[in-house]
Amino acid sequence: MAKAKAGAADADEQPDREQLHRIVEGLSDGVVLIEPDGRITWANNAALTMHGCAEVAELGATVKDYQDRFDLQLRDGQPLPKTAYPMDRLCRGESFEDVVLEVRRAGQAEPDPDWVHRERGFVLDRDGEADCLVLIICDATEAFEAEERFESMFNANPAPALIVRLADLRYVRVNEGFLELSGWERDQIVGRSIYEFDILGQAAERDKAKVRLSQGDTIPQMEADLPLPNDNSKLVLLAGHPAEMPNNEPCMIFTFADLEPRRRAEMALRQSEERFATAFRLAPVPMLLTSLDGHRILNVNHAFLELTDWGHDSVVGRKPAEIELFESSGTRREIEKKVSESGSFRGYELQVKTRTGTLVTCLASADTVSINGQYCILAAFQDISERKRTELDLIAAIEGAMQDSSWLSQKIMDRMAALRGGQPKPGPSGPSVELTPREREVLALITRGKTDDAIADALSLKRNTVRNHVARLYAKIGVHNRAEAVIWARDRGHQLGLDTAI
Known part of the structure; x- marks a missing residue:
């Protein structure tokens, strides 16, 4: 009787299973049907393909x-115990x-794995008893390969770079470049929301960026202070680009450029x-800065300003030609030519005109410099007016001495003393020299500006004899000409008993 009932039940059940087979046969998802006792009874082509099998028997007769x-192993590479296999869980009545x-x-x-499966399972029951165990398999191999490539x-x-999932605004990816840039650890970033780790909090256009993020729109480049683990910050340039993860989740990819070196360089x-x-x-040296x-x-x-007697506001913003800074337009053009040809010059003598028109002789030097990103000419002026006056006075004294040789030595001595900053001290300036009476007479007449012919007439000597005396005299006192002999005699006149009137 019981056997007859079982046969009747099998007869009733067979049409249902065949109908189920026809329904799932053409599905892209794999389907495996398992009996409650662990027998694998059927699988569609998709399920077989996902295991590399041609028929159900290759999956195995039983679980x-x-x-x-x-x-089987988990995605992190950890092996899966046999008791945790999806088929085994179904046999225990678990759905997942x-x-x-x-x-x-x-x-x-x-x-490397042959396939990546995304599986779920449920139990079909009849009259409160497990009737059929269904394992549904989705081939995630390509998706996970794409994710791995990504x-x-x-x-x-x-x-x-950082990736923010738009659904909940949480960070889901962070690359090594960002970790090196910021000093954060991966687990300190991934899983946190943008409100907890706010990369836009100190952005130049924070409100605009946050609105665009909420709408999933592109966030244009902008500067921001990126928070660091030590409570400091780093200047960066960030931008956001909408994209999709391999699992088709909308996200925002943030990229960064380190601007801290630029900020330090600017500082x-x-x-x-x-x-x-x-x-x-x-x-202390007069200086002028002009645009190139x-x-x-x-x-x-x-x-x-002290040199030229101009006021600051009277010259800044104007051209040298407008205030007639130099003695002539020719001087100004010559300076501009030197700068344009070589970018600099040194020790160029010129005359600077003051506000009142007075000319000041200067040595000018200039060079090209960069200030605030602008090329400029920096010029410096050395006032040499006093030195030029001294040189002119000395030249005038020498020219006067050339006309009156008796005045030569005193003028030169006075000028040399003035240049040295003091008067010449009396007394010998070198070792004593013994002169003959005749040599003394010759030297005395030399200091009076007499020529060789005049000395010959005064001493009743021949001209050649006088020249011989003069040559021996020069050798004794170590001079080379009459001017040096006059200076030497004036230094030692009291010692030699020479006529002081000379």
Whole structure:
């Protein structure tokens, strides 16, 4: 009787299973049907393909056979115990959703999996009893390969980058470039929301960026201070680009460029320019700063204003031609020509005209410099007026002496003493020299400006004899000409008993 009932039940059940087979046969997802006692009774073509099999028997007659033929492991590479295999869980009456597994044939030497499955399972029951166990398999191999390629490319990208999932605004990826840039650890970033680690909090256009992020729109480049682990910040240039993850999740990829070196360079440049401005302002030498293009006066220092008697606001912004800074337009054009040809010049003598029209003789030097990114000409002037006057006085004294040789030595001595800053001291300036009476007479007449012929007449000597006396005299006192002999005699006149009237 019982046997007859079982046969009747099998007869009733067979049409249902065949109908189920026809429904799932053409599905792209794989379907495996398992009996409650662990027998694998049917699988569609998709499920067979996802295991590399041609028929159901290759999967194994039972769940235990399947466990022996295929090795399963989790996505992190950890082996999966046999008791945790999805088929085994179904046999225990468990239903489950979205289990991701790597599948390979047992005994395979290659470490890489053959397939990646996303599996779920449920139990069909009849009259409260488990009737059929259904395992549904989705082939995630390509998706995970694409994700691995994405991960590899993202991590290999040297540009610092973060990925924010738009659904919950949480960070889901961070590459090595960002970790090196910021000093954060990966687990300190991934999983946190943008509100916890706010990369836009100190952005130049924070509100605009956050609105665009909420709408999934491109965030244009902008500067921002990136928070660091030590409570400091780093200046960066960031931008956001909408994209999709390999699993089709909308996300925003943030990329960064380190601007901290630029900020430090700008700070150093600013400090350098401040030091230059201070040195320029306080320099004792008159200095002038003009633009290279147009030669417009950009700045002058205190010494320049004192030299020219101009006021600061009267010259800054104007051209040297407008205030007639130089003695002539020809001088100005010559300076501009020197600058345009070589970019600099040294020790060029010129005359600077003051506000009142007085000419001041100067030595000018100039060079090309860059200030605040602008090429300028920095010129310095050395006032040599007093030195020129001294030189002119000396020349006039010498020219006067050439007309009156008796006046020569005194004038030269006085001028030399003035140049040295004091009067010549009386007394011998060298070792004593013994002169004959005749040599003394000759020397005395020389100091009076007498020529050889005049000395010959005065001493009743022949001219050649006088010349011989003069030659011996020069040799004794170590001079080479009459002017030096006059100076030597004036230094020692009291010692030699010469006529002091000379």
